[in-house]
Amino acid sequence: MGMTITEKILAAHAGRDHVEPGELITVKVDMVLGNDITAPVAIDQFRKTGASKVFDPNKIALVPDHFVPNKDIKSALQCARLREFAKEQGIPHYFEVGRMGIEHCLLPEQGLVRPGDVIIGADSHTCTYGALGAFATGVGSTDMAAAMTLGEIWLKVPESMKFVYFGRPRRWVYGKDLILYTIGHIGVDGATYKAMEFCGDSIENLSIDSRFTMANMAVEAGAKNGIMAADEVTLEYLRERAKGPYQVFESDPDANYGAVYEYDVSEIEPQVAFPHLPSNVKPISEVGELPIDQVVIGSCTNGRMEDLRAAAEVLRGRRVHPEVRLLVFPGTQQVYLQAMREGLLEIFVEADAAISTPTCGPCLGGHMGVLAEGERALATTNRNFVGRMGHPKSEVYLSNAAVAAASAVKGRIASPEEV
Amino acid sequence: MAVKGRVWRFGDNVDTDAIIPARYLHTSDPSELARHCMEDADQRFASGVQHGDIIVGGRNFGCGSSREHAPMAIKAAGVSCVIAASFARIFFRNALNVGLPILESPEAARRLEDGDMVEVFLDEGLIRNTSRGEEYRAIPLPEFMQRIVDCGGIINYIREKIGMTP
Numbered sequence: 001m002g003m004t005i006t007e008k009i010l011a012a013h014a015g016r017d018h019v020e021p022g023e024l025i026t027v028k029v030d031m032v033l034g035n036d037i038t039a040p041v042a043i044d045q046f047r048k049t050g051a052s053k054v055f056d057p058n059k060i061a062l063v064p065d066h067f068v069p070n071k072d073i074k075s076a077l078q079c080a081r082l083r084e085f086a087k088e089q090g091i092p093h094y095f096e097v098g099r100m101g102i103e104h105c106l107l108p109e110q111g112l113v114r115p116g117d118v119i120i121g122a123d124s125h126t127c128t129y130g131a132l133g134a135f136a137t138g139v140g141s142t143d144m145a146a147a148m149t150l151g152e153i154w155l156k157v158p159e160s161m162k163f164v165y166f167g168r169p170r171r172w173v174y175g176k177d178l179i180l181y182t183i184g185h186i187g188v189d190g191a192t193y194k195a196m197e198f199c200g201d202s203i204e205n206l207s208i209d210s211r212f213t214m215a216n217m218a219v220e221a222g223a224k225n226g227i228m229a230a231d232e233v234t235l236e237y238l239r240e241r242a243k244g245p246y247q248v249f250e251s252d253p254d255a256n257y258g259a260v261y262e263y264d265v266s267e268i269e270p271q272v273a274f275p276h277l278p279s280n281v282k283p284i285s286e287v288g289e290l291p292i293d294q295v296v297i298g299s300c301t302n303g304r305m306e307d308l309r310a311a312a313e314v315l316r317g318r319r320v321h322p323e324v325r326l327l328v329f330p331g332t333q334q335v336y337l338q339a340m341r342e343g344l345l346e347i348f349v350e351a352d353a354a355i356s357t358p359t360c361g362p363c364l365g366g367h368m369g370v371l372a373e374g375e376r377a378l379a380t381t382n383r384n385f386v387g388r389m390g391h392p393k394s395e396v397y398l399s400n401a402a403v404a405a406a407s408a409v410k411g412r413i414a415s416p417e418e419v
Numbered sequence: 420m421a422v423k424g425r426v427w428r429f430g431d432n433v434d435t436d437a438i439i440p441a442r443y444l445h446t447s448d449p450s451e452l453a454r455h456c457m458e459d460a461d462q463r464f465a466s467g468v469q470h471g472d473i474i475v476g477g478r479n480f481g482c483g484s485s486r487e488h489a490p491m492a493i494k495a496a497g498v499s500c501v502i503a504a505s506f507a508r509i510f511f512r513n514a515l516n517v518g519l520p521i522l523e524s525p526e527a528a529r530r531l532e533d534g535d536m537v538e539v540f541l542d543e544g545l546i547r548n549t550s551r552g553e554e555y556r557a558i559p560l561p562e563f564m565q566r567i568v569d570c571g572g573i574i575n576y577i578r579e580k581i582g583m584t585p
């Protein structure tokens with residue numbers, strides 16, 4: 001029996017020829033990630049193990065991104081602990097404000113995650129790196145501490161589910177719409193404990209940015225990881241970035257899947273997820289009249305160049321509706337700079353948008369755009385749980401960046417076709 | 420080990436933002452987290468919960484972020500055990516790692532009502548509803564995970580592994 005790409009990567013990191021879904025194995029990790037919320041707890045736990053040194057300082061990344069630039073004294077203390085730990089342990093991949101980005105935009109951009117790697121991160125959207133053909137999964141702080149100490153982690157080999165996308169996407173349809181559509185189809189626990197493998201000709205034709213968006217939201221269906229095989233598009237992306245050699249894996253033709261789903265992409269419209277679950281989706285044509293107070297473009301889901309370009313295309317020469325606040329968060333410093341060079345930031349400012357330095361900020365209701373009671377936001381983020389962006393009685397809708405930009409202009413959730 | 424307490428019943432897909440909203444994550448102090456535990460799901464919880472009480476959820480309990488602050492907050496609030504029809508993956512790991520007992524029992528999740536008094540025998544995975552005189556079974560933990568629990572969490576397990584005395 002053949003193996004899936006997920007099984008092959010895990011087998012290789014467990015020093016085995018073969019693994020089966022359901023087996024408990026211990027795998028070596030290539031990268032361990034933590035942020036300003038999760039790493040302080042992991043550092044406490046690391047101290048409790050009695051170890052004095054991390055297993056390999058080069059294989060740890062610490063990214064203060066959630067509450068930075070420090071939003072209050074407590075956040076400042078959490079970031080200080082990250083900084084001190086990086087110094088003490090000689091961890092080179094610590095990214096200070098001014099050099100940082102949202103972790104899941106930053107690590108691929110820096111070439112720190114590569115095809116065939118096993119990456120664990122104390123952040124649920126660590127699954128983003130599956131877009132490069134890596135096995136990447138989110139864990140908690142104590143697991144992060146364990147991995148920092150031992151350089152390995154125990155995992156249950158997940159059963160794989162195959163998602164095949166074929167056909168040409170319509171105008172204004174991106175990776176975000178494919179993944180929202182899929183989550184709407186299988187539900188927020190539709191892939192719990194499973195590997196979501198994305199393939200088909202639509203995926204092969206998808207930009208790397210859209211691929212990151214799709215893998216990013218695998219956890220929103222409960223998955224352990226989302227993954228797509230590395231191809232020419234991936235290798236092109238990695239050419240000048242990848243730090244060190246890597247190995248490309250792909251699924252065997254006779255690999256075993258717990259389920260196979262096929263989607264005709266040409267039938268998928270831009271999608272909008274209604275409160276309070278990412279699975280609560282409707283095609284844009286069925287949204288109806290929904291006035292909004294705030295639009296957020298950014299996050300680890302949609303804070304990349306493709307997203308900013310799409311938003312700028314819609315916003316060029318237009319103004320944000322007088323009753324709407326539009327906030328734009330480039331994912332990293334590099335994205336910020338590139339957007340500046342391409343003139344996108346000018347388009348945003350001329351449209352009356354507020355542009356922020358890279359941060360998670362409003363995505364998790366942290367700072368830089370928190371919602372008041374009764375307010376409604378449309379965001380390109382990944383979660384619309386109760387209270388996610390602020391007051392428990394506020395609402396978050398999710399969409400791609402073009403829909404978000406069009407909605408900012410219209411003052412209600414709207415299709416880019418309408419502006 | 421047996422625990423005993425009153426049931427606080429929640430629905431399906433209780434997410435980590437409901438368990439502990441991100442606006443309180445600028446700290447990891449357990450007692451402060453406990454003060455806001457379940458705040459966005461049930462305003463009365465944090466002030467009303469008694470030591471030993473039991474949280475019951477439906478499917479996919481703990482979905483969402485990887486914040487370990489979620490099981491930490493529940494544990495610090497005095498909750499002795501969480502029973503659900505199923506758990507989200509990361510929450511499941513985190514709960515084991517921080518030593519919050521959790522039991523997966525679709526039957527108990529279906530039958531238990533708000534306010535029921537229950538006795539839970541963690542080792543056997545037996546849940547006794549003393550308010551209604553019913554008993555339910557939980558799915559036992561795989562042996563490997565039971566070993567981590569027996570060590571008192573993953574940290575002690577590592578201490579053994581790298582030759583520190585537990």
Ligand code: SF4
Pocket residue numbers: 066102103104123125299300301359360363364381382
């Ligand atoms: S942008 Fe949002 S989802 Fe992504 S890492 Fe930051 S808080 Fe999490």
